[in-house]
Amino acid sequence: MEGELGRYLTSFLEHLRVRRSANTVRAYRTDLSQLATEVAAVGDLTPDRLRLWLRRCAPTPVTRARKLSAARAFVRYLRTVGAIDHDPTDVLEAPYKRKRLPKALSPRQAQELLDQDAESRTPLRDRALLELMYSAGLRVSELVGIDLDD
Known part of the structure; x- marks a missing residue:
């Protein structure tokens, strides 16, 4: 992956391979690769840029929640390795997820x-x-x- 963010993303995915399932790593790679095409540098990770990315790439609340979760994990990693000192995802709210009522017996x-x-x-x-x-x-x-x- 190209750019500063792409290099950190490659490192993050290697880090995930040790701890997560192949499906999780694949899903994070897909979601965060889209983010890396929107944002080239770590310093460009702002709440506004993340909101724009989510609006553009996540049409449904479930998809937005998944992508936001991946972004939050990536940002935690960036903070751990010292690439950033703040969390731009802190101010972002996960989309409302409908809770379904359990089915009752007639x-x-x-x-x-x-x-x-x-x-x-x-x-x-x-x-x-x-x-x-x-x-x-x-x-x-x-x-x-x-x-x-x-």
Whole structure:
């Protein structure tokens, strides 16, 4: 890779090969090579230049988040080797990522689950747990975290 930033990028990717999977290194190489075509020198890594690069090369929030993550890792490396003394990614915010709600059982599905023959040694307890889980809208992790003293 050409230019000052390209040389640091080559060094960073070698550093990553020891610690990360081949797929991670490949993804970082792809993302950061695009950055190196936009920014030639380490001193040109500014929040504005990074924002411009993200707008140009990352059309979706998921892609922007991935590229920003790669840039942050690269900047941490640049700070570690003393190439820069500040982090231009500090002021950049990751794009909003939608959180999907978990899928809930329909009333019919819940009833089918409750109506199944109980083959366990504790069918009453199991039914009570299922009833509690469904009626309170609990996730399994929340259910198993319940303490009798709660």
